Amino acid sequence: MVAFLDFEKPLAELAARIAELRETADANGTLDIDTEVSRLQTRADKMLRxxxxxxxxxxxxQVARHxxxxxxxxxxxxxxxxFTALAGDRAFGDDQAIIGGLGRIAGRRVVVIGHEKGEDTASRIRHNFGMAKPEGYRKAIRLMELAERFGLPVVTLVDTAGAFPGVQAEERGQAEAIARSTEACLNLGVPLVAAIVGEGGSGGAVALAAANRVLMFEHAIYSVISPEGASSILWRTADRASDAADAMKITAADLKKLGVIDRIVAEPVGGAHRDPTLAIANLGAAVADELDALAPLDRxxxxxxxxxxxLNIGV
Structure with a gap:
């Protein structure tokens, strides 16, 4: 069963009731609860929509971070x-928060680069929760240069709360690495398609998303700082994160109006986590469309x- 978020409490109660009825029917094979389950499921589906x-x-x-x-x-x-992963920045090491390599999308050869948060405690620690250090951005730069050398389009998938803020990252030139990664995106002589698939946090996201076409999942977020961070700065408390989120225009619909992103990719009802297969297919089709549209353009x-x-954003 999917994990419910705080605001989904009424839905969670309905799901628990349905599960309880089914368990009762399994334990006592003589009970016919199909009608009641069907009624409750219809109600739950409507509530979710x-x-x-x-x-x-x-x-x-909250959905973007699920x-x-x-x-x-x-x-x-x-x-x-x-897909063949390519590791290392050829200067310091291999940052597992950013994964990249060669592959094909809809038959087209591409370089794919993206943030990996990890799916359980061990992998989240290994991938540093998707928060890259300088060597991660330098790996991305290396792969973008490789893509241009061989005339391959680049696809980036962004999902990070932001670049790693630790002292060790600053000592190794975090700001410079992010700036150079953003510059590499802007100077790339091949098509670049970026997709915000979860969190698009701060410069850590922009460093991979300064693209020809920026796609964004319907329930993803993209912002210069987290709502909690903005709340802490503005009101000296993280308790007003909701107010900060309202003011910051972090949703796909708002960012499309502002011209920050170019295309919103639909998610299954209830978010990508409720039907990952459909969400992945929707994004794959959208990325393939954008690659086809950019293919005829010269450097x-x-x-x-x-x-x-x-340059036109905010004008």
Whole structure:
């Protein structure tokens, strides 16, 4: 059973009631509870549609962070064929928060780069919860340069709360690495398609998302700082994260209006975590569409389009 979020409490109660009825029927084979279960399931389905049809920005932030949402490895398994991971930045080490390599999407050879948060405690620690250190961004730069050398389009999948904020990262040049990764995106002479699939946090996200086309899942978030961080700065407490989320325009619908993203990718009813297979298929199809549209453009046009896009934000 899917893990329910705080705002889904009424839905969780209905699901528990349905599960209880089914257990009772299993224990006592003479009971016919199909009609009641069907009635409750219909009610639960409607409640889910209604709930997700009017999520607040803060609720969307919670959905974007749901531990059961698909991760980078799931997207790669779902729509990237023949994926071969390439490790290391050739300067310090291999950062597991950013994974990248060669593969094919809809038959087209590509370089895929993305954040991996991990799906359980051990893997989250190994991937540092998707928060990259400088060597992660330098690995991304190396892979983008490799892509340009061989004329391969680049696809980035963004899902991070932000770059790792530790002292060791700062000592190794975190700000410089993020800036150079963003610069590499902007100067790339091949098509670059980015997708915000969960959290798009701060410079750690922009470093992989300064793309020709920026896609965003319906319930993902993208912001310069987390709602909790903004709340702590503005009101000296993280308790007003909901107010901060409302003010920051972090949702896909808001960002599409502002021109920060180009396309919203639909999620299954109840979020990507409720039907990962459908969510992954939707994103794969959208990425393939964008790659097809960008394929005819030459290097100069791609670079000019990308720079113009970002310079026009906020004008």
């Amino acid at each position: 209604d709930l997700y049809g009017k999520l607040t920005p803060w609720q969307k932030a 531990q059961e949402r698909p991760h980078l490895k799931d997207y790669i398994a779902g729509f990237v064929q023949d 100069a046009t791609l670079i000019d389009q990308r720079r113009t896009k970002f």
